[in-house]
Amino acid sequence: MCFTFAHIADVHLDCFREPELKNLSTSAFILAIDKCIEKKVDFVLIAGDLFNTSMPDVSILQEAVKQFNRLRKNNIPVYLIAGSHDMSNSQKTFLDVLAEAELFTNVVKGESLDDKLKLKFTTDKKTGAKITGILGKKGALDIEYYRALNRESLENEGGYKIFMFHCGIEEYKPEFLKHTSFLPLSLLPKNMNYYAGGHIHVVFVRDEPGYGKIVFPGPTYPCNFKELETLKMGSFCIVSVDDFGVSRTEKQDIAPVEIFTKKFNANGKTAHILEDEILLWSKTADVKNKVVLLRILGTLKEGAPTDVSFTDAYSVLINNGAVIVKRNTAKLISREFEEIKVDVSGELKEVEARIIKEHIGKAPESIADEEGLVFSILDALDSDKEEGETNSVFEARMKKAAVDVFGLKGIIDEDS
Numbered sequence: 536m537c538f539t540f541a542h543i544a545d546v547h548l549d550c551f552r553e554p555e556l557k558n559l560s561t562s563a564f565i566l567a568i569d570k571c572i573e574k575k576v577d578f579v580l581i582a583g584d585l586f587n588t589s590m591p592d593v594s595i596l597q598e599a600v601k602q603f604n605r606l607r608k609n610n611i612p613v614y615l616i617a618g619s620h621d622m623s624n625s626q627k628t629f630l631d632v633l634a635e636a637e638l639f640t641n642v643v644k645g646e647s648l649d650d651k652l653k654l655k656f657t658t659d660k661k662t663g664a665k666i667t668g669i670l671g672k673k674g675a676l677d678i679e680y681y682r683a684l685n686r687e688s689l690e691n692e693g694g695y696k697i698f699m700f701h702c703g704i705e706e707y708k709p710e711f712l713k714h715t716s717f718l719p720l721s722l723l724p725k726n727m728n729y730y731a732g733g734h735i736h737v738v739f740v741r742d743e744p745g746y747g748k749i750v751f752p753g754p755t756y757p758c759n760f761k762e763l764e765t766l767k768m769g770s771f772c773i774v775s776v777d778d779f780g781v782s783r784t785e786k787q788d789i790a791p792v793e794i795f796t797k798k799f800n801a802n803g804k805t806a807h808i809l810e811d812e813i814l815l816w817s818k819t820a821d822v823k824n825k826v827v828l829l830r831i832l833g834t835l836k837e838g839a840p841t842d843v844s845f846t847d848a849y850s851v852l853i854n855n856g857a858v859i860v861k862r863n864t865a866k867l868i869s870r871e872f873e874e875i876k877v878d879v880s881g882e883l884k885e886v887e888a889r890i891i892k893e894h895i896g897k898a899p900e901s902i903a904d905e906e907g908l909v910f911s912i913l914d915a916l917d918s919d920k921e922e923g924e925t926n927s928v929f930e931a932r933m934k935k936a937a938v939d940v941f942g943l944k945g946i947i948d949e950d951s
């Protein structure tokens with residue numbers, strides 16, 4: 536039988552701090568649901584990272600529930616797996632609450648027998664499609680599930696089969712992620728019709744011999760500055776399956792508003808000249824109803840990146856109707872720092888150690904065991920917010936950890 540379904544992933548609701556971007560990200564999800572209803576898809580897949588955190592804001596939860604209710608009223612079931620962002624460190628997720636309310640079905644079901652993971656398919660009543668999958672975990676820890684997976688039982692099942700997963704695949708990884716390790720293709724169960732992926736925020740479609748159609752639909756909305764700049768919009772896929780079980784994907788773009796990017800090159804300019812150039816440009820730029828991204832890069836002839844003031848240009852752009860203006864000066868440097876070159880080969884820890892070694896000894900006064908001190912402070916600050924810990928408690932804990940490392944007890948008032 537012919538049917539269609541939507542493959543959504545990486546919604547990351549609640550991922551921006553700025554209300555304007557937070558709203559755009561939520562609008563993008565609503566637009567995706569609008570399209571699913573308009574196209575009368577038979578069901579919707581969400582391949583992880585519906586929420587950006589395990590405890591999203593109440594208003595965001597309310598909006599999500601509203602959208603799932605719209606799908607339910609239109610008889611469109613939703614099948615979902617958790618992504619690395621949906622889970623707290625203690626493996627708790629708000630998705631469980633929504634699943635309990637039957638807003639969607641979490642398809643990660645099965646049992647662990649003799650160290651082997653045996654997954655069960657969830658069958659979609661209307662179409663007969665069989666769906667299963669493995670949740671995503673932080674730090675690619677989900678690879679252990681794949682190692683333990685009883686693949687044969689999945690591979691030998693008949694019918695139209697969908698495998699949902701939330702991790703990158705080693706063989707297909709994009710250039711910018713070359714230092715991250717992903718799941719080798721050989722650990723994916725073979726002989727599925729459709730592999731609904733998430734986690735890699737890039738659109739990717741491939742018919743893999745022996746496997747099936749492997750798809751990453753991209754995020755429904757970019758999740759940070761770089762993604763806003765490069766992706767310019769969100770996306771998901773609508774998949775049509777014919778009588779022979781052949782799946783065709785159609786990428787759907789989601790762009791609630793236009794994203795306008797502008798680069799400024801600081802090479803050979805003083806902070807003031809650069810500032811004037813940006814202000815002058817802002818007066819004539821057509822930014823009405825657009826998200827404006829300013830990327831400032833290069834080496835200033837004089838002055839530090841912090842000397843460049845954006846205040847006036849911001850006011851002009853906002854007055855001219857920009858939805859929001861964001862700038863990125865990560866690649867803007869002062870002349871005195873120009874010579875810093877970083878060799879990024881090897882594991883993250885090695886790169887860290889190398890950079891620290893290269894740059895110690897530059898403090899105006901010599902510090903005893905500076906290298907050890909830098910590592911201790913990195914360790915002390917490398918701690919996530921605990922389950923249920925409030926921001927202020929978390930901040931106080933981090934502050935105490937830092938104070939302890941520097942042995943500053945009594946010098947800094949710990950209650951401040």
Ligand SMILES: [Mn+2]
Binds near residue numbers: 734
């Ligand atoms: Mn993601």
